[in-house]
Amino acid sequence: xxxxxxxxxxxxxxxxxxxxxxxxxxxxxxxxxxxxxxxxxxxxxxxxxxxxxxxxxxxxxxxxxxxxxxxxxxxxxxxxxxxxxxxxxxxxxxxxxxxxxxxxxxxxxxxxxxxxxxxxxxxxxxxxxxxxxxxxxxxxxxxxxxxxxxxxxxxxxxxxxxxxxxxxxxxxxxxxxxxxxxxxxxxxxxxxxxxxxxxxxxxxxxxxxxxxxxxxxxxxxxxxxxxxxxxxxxxxxxxxxxxxx
Amino acid sequence: xxxxxxxxxxxxxxxxxxxxxxxxxxxxxxxxxxxxxxxxxxxxxxxxxxxxxxxxxxxxxxxxxxxxxxxxxxxxxxxxxxxxxxxxxxxxxxxxxxxxxxx
Numbered sequence: 001x002x003x004x005x006x007x008x009x010x011x012x013x014x015x016x017x018x019x020x021x022x023x024x025x026x027x028x029x030x031x032x033x034x035x036x037x038x039x040x041x042x043x044x045x046x047x048x049x050x051x052x053x054x055x056x057x058x059x060x061x062x063x064x065x066x067x068x069x070x071x072x073x074x075x076x077x078x079x080x081x082x083x084x085x086x087x088x089x090x091x092x093x094x095x096x097x098x099x100x101x102x103x104x105x106x107x108x109x110x111x112x113x114x115x116x117x118x119x120x121x122x123x124x125x126x127x128x129x130x131x132x133x134x135x136x137x138x139x140x141x142x143x144x145x146x147x148x149x150x151x152x153x154x155x156x157x158x159x160x161x162x163x164x165x166x167x168x169x170x171x172x173x174x175x176x177x178x179x180x181x182x183x184x185x186x187x188x189x190x191x192x193x194x195x196x197x198x199x200x201x202x203x204x205x206x207x208x209x210x211x212x213x214x215x216x217x218x219x220x221x222x223x224x225x226x227x228x229x230x231x232x233x234x235x236x237x238x239x240x241x242x243x244x245x
Numbered sequence: 246x247x248x249x250x251x252x253x254x255x256x257x258x259x260x261x262x263x264x265x266x267x268x269x270x271x272x273x274x275x276x277x278x279x280x281x282x283x284x285x286x287x288x289x290x291x292x293x294x295x296x297x298x299x300x301x302x303x304x305x306x307x308x309x310x311x312x313x314x315x316x317x318x319x320x321x322x323x324x325x326x327x328x329x330x331x332x333x334x335x336x337x338x339x340x341x342x343x344x345x346x347x348x
Contacts (some may be wrong), residue, residue: 021323044250045255053344056260057259057262057266058266070250072249073247074254074258075246076246076247076248076258076261077246079261081267083261084265084268087266088269089269089301090266091273091276092293092294093294094269094272094273094274094292095273095277095290096290096297097274098274098277098278098282098290102277111335113270113274118301125294125295125333127344160317162258167345170316170337170345171338172313172341173313174334176301176306176316177320177333177337178330179298179302180321180324181330181334181337183295183302185299185324192292192295195292196278197295199296199299200303200333202300203300216297216300219296219303219304220296220300221296222296223293224293226292227289227290227293228289230288231288232288
């Protein structure tokens, strides 16, 4: 591939805007992080170990699950299986950004993906559905979310007692409400609604009958199959590609 | 195979988790770089993207308590009425807190 084909330029000004845009949601991520820090120390991780895990792994649900398996010894294969299953949604999230990421040089492309997480991905994916190419939110939004996750973990390991029961404040629902709001803010055509119904039913069936943590990938792929066989008459991408070129 | 949670052991466990998570962050994009993006693949990707959200949220509602259901319902109604995410999320979280306080 020639250098000229990497047509997407990350705009620093927009990165800063997206950092600010995701600041409110990152305040809730601080609370999440605090809950993780508390849980981790209660399971016997040292403060620095919990902080290192949050810094390097940066995937909340899988970190919670890992600390649930913590003890004087940890079985490696179950740990790998659980972390992979919970985080496998990243595979699909990354793939869905590929139409934009292919226009970024590989080093930057994989650099951006270091910061890929649910909230910044949801914003980028929603913008893309609306014909806007926004990789800046992966970088700017990812940075603010990552920092919030670290600050939260730090608060949790040292001052965990302050937030004994985040559930009573509804804080466990932050991500669910956020992702739902993103989905509902997107384009709703009959095709999308059918895909959502299929995704909902498939994810519920997987949740009920398949191994734990497989439901997101199963539901999302089932929804995608609808898109594969039922094409929009005028694909959104045509407009988006034209605008960027 | 097990690893003892000594300092070195914990570092190894964190390293393993990091590598597995990185593989999920990179893997989808890496595989896509070998796929030619036809309109059909593009349509698959786009529908799959919003389906990821649904597949996370719907089982969350079914697995959750009344507070979780209240949060997601209130977010839905507020979002459809106002079309603004932040009030919708705030209302949803408040609903969960209120319902759990009352029950």
